[in-house]
Amino acid sequence: MLQEPASSRGSSGEAPCKVRACSRIVIVMPFATPRSEPAIASQVDILAETRAGSPTALAALYEEHANQLFAVAYRLLGSRDDAEDVVHDVFVGLPEALRRYEERGSFAGWLRTITARVALARIRETSARPTIDIEEAHVVAPARSSDASLTLDRALRDLSPSLRTVLVLKEIEGFSHAEIAAMLDISVGASEVRLHRALQALRATLKNEKSS
């Protein structure tokens, strides 16, 4: 039965397994030209240099990603100082961590997940409810913030850490329940329940705020 396919043996070839050839079309498979990806190559270069320990490349990555990562950490921790510590740790550990990054996924997404995990580890270490002092409240609430967003920000902070964490990761940062479950070492169902409770609590708080 092991026979060369008829299409590669010329028109006179007849494979034993083939009773009747209905039609035959010889196709020459064209080769595509390699894609040029200058933007990707540029990022690859920066990552390679960072991996090699270049402070300049690390600074370039910081300039590009620090604000977003700081926001992730801040949302989870509720403390500017803690968020800065998390971002500090992420960038200090980044050159070594990049050796495990295969440059196939979204780098920003990978960094964001690492940052969230480092922030969650910090929450677990302190086991304390995130607090915010008056000075930080001013930082959090720039002048352009509306009353509604200030109210929502306060309501968010009133949530327990476990509920707030899931709410932030799911609704603000866009992680899936499966990803959240993996980060928090809980089941997907538990993540869904926590989100539901967080939304209920948030709605109740906002209703009270509105009525008062």
Next chain:
Amino acid sequence: MPFSRRRDISDFADAIRPELKSLPAPEPSKELLPRILASREAGARIILPDVPSEPSRTRFKVVGVGAAIAAAMLLSVIPRERSHDGSSDDAWASPIFLGNAAFAQTTSRAPLFPPISVTRAGMLRPMSVQLARRYLDRNGKLTMEHRSDVSLSPAVVNNKPAWKITSLERDVFAKPISIAETLYVARSDLRMLSRAVHVSPYRRFERINIQQRFLGDSVSGRMTTDGPSIGAGRVIARKLDPEFGPYLSDAFAPMFLMAAPLHRDWRGSASLLGWSVIPNDVFAPLSMRVEGEERIKVPAGTFDCWRVVMEIAGKRITFWARKSDGLGVRVYDASDASTGGPREVLLLSVR
């Protein structure tokens, strides 16, 4: 309607989400970057977590994800055609149906053809097929023959209809080796949901286990090994570029084209998924084109077929799919990557 007045919690979530996303956040202080660089300069090093992390096996069982279920059900074998040895860190795929092409991953080219359009997913039905895989050496001597049982059965994953594909291959020369794969795909579009592969033995290990989950454009999971030498295992976390989709698993390859509208001028691209443990075994782009029509006689019967030529990793493989339902009945590879000789897969039976 303002979010505070929404009754249903999901409505409330939809309403509050944009508000939450637009909450202002502060920026890091200007001292942070110099502090980071100073820490690095002073020799500070911090070990960051591997991401994405893998859920515990307990959680897998609770949520009923197919990969863990499959892990409890299946057992398997090493393909002896693997010629290179090394540590488990080199773990790479062992496709049965389409050969070892996925190992030679090439992604520098854009797909040759449009993505395969899964327009006939309803054509799939519960079925069991038996396949024979035969190898000859350069002198024409039969060196290896494997038998594979592949079944397709209805399943439910995350409350949605799915297909469960199981593939178990054994060496007919009675060597104690086996390859088992369980795959769950969405019934609507055949998108992969989870996958488990077990090969036993595998190099110095009693068994290697590959567990994969598919979320969005990523595959994540874990490679583990079983005794006597227990390896540390490795996290699987790779992006599956949508440009190269749809992705299919080798176990599903005999049935995948049942969902494609094959015709005389049909062509399409897809990618064969590897184990994704090492960077060059994530996936291999696969270009397919109907080249002709033939009546093919195999042990399962005589069938009018589309002859489909596949190009994968620079290799040309011929695949015959039944006209009646698209089921693969024969594969021919003139020069298998592992032996250098011909490799053929034949449909032995279908029910």
